[in-house]
Amino acid sequence: MKLRAVNLMLLWRLSAVASFSPRSSSPSSNGVFYSTTQLLAKPKRGAIVDTYRTVSVNCNNCRQRLFRYKKKNGTKSNLIKCYVERIAEDSAGVLEQHAPVGTTKELDYSSIVQDLPMGHGFECPACGTQFARSAQIHGLPALKLVGGKVSMTKK
Numbered sequence: 001m002k003l004r005a006v007n008l009m010l011l012w013r014l015s016a017v018a019s020f021s022p023r024s025s026s027p028s029s030n031g032v033f034y035s036t037t038q039l040l041a042k043p044k045r046g047a048i049v050d051t052y053r054t055v056s057v058n059c060n061n062c063r064q065r066l067f068r069y070k071k072k073n074g075t076k077s078n079l080i081k082c083y084v085e086r087i088a089e090d091s092a093g094v095l096e097q098h099a100p101v102g103t104t105k106e107l108d109y110s111s112i113v114q115d116l117p118m119g120h121g122f123e124c125p126a127c128g129t130q131f132a133r134s135a136q137i138h139g140l141p142a143l144k145l146v147g148g149k150v151s152m153t154k155k
């Protein structure tokens with residue numbers, strides 16, 4: 001019993017030393033940090049998203065409405081990316097024009113974007129301004145918006 005306690009103490013001291021040495025501490029503490037971040041940043045899906053406010057995403061150049069989008073805090077915070085599955089309405093046909101020719105079933109925006117190459121540019125159909133690129137964010141098909149090219153309005 002006594003020996004075991006000493007061993008545990010020794011182990012504890014060893015691990016304390018290990019975690020204070022810069023070489024071993026940075027990868028291990030980063031590992032913990034990253035997994036926690038990923039857990040927190042994992043995008044919500046399903047019914048909860050339906051409760052989010054719908055905002056209008058508009059071309060900043062010509063004011064054409066591009067999408068109606070389910071956004072958690074409405075227009076309060078900046079729009080940096082759009083998860084494709086949260087796009088409520090493809091108002092200007094930006095996604096629809098990328099649908100495979102001859103699609104008869106209901107359009108699935110996510111699979112349209114997923115089938116495009118990463119970094120594919122999306123343009124405003126009205127004025128031709130590129131406002132986004134296709135991306136995968138936290139494992140979901142998304143549009144990464146180009147800074148300053150879109151503006152948001154309520155509904």
Ligand SMILES: [Zn+2]
Nearest residue numbers: 059062124127
């Ligand atoms: Zn435009």
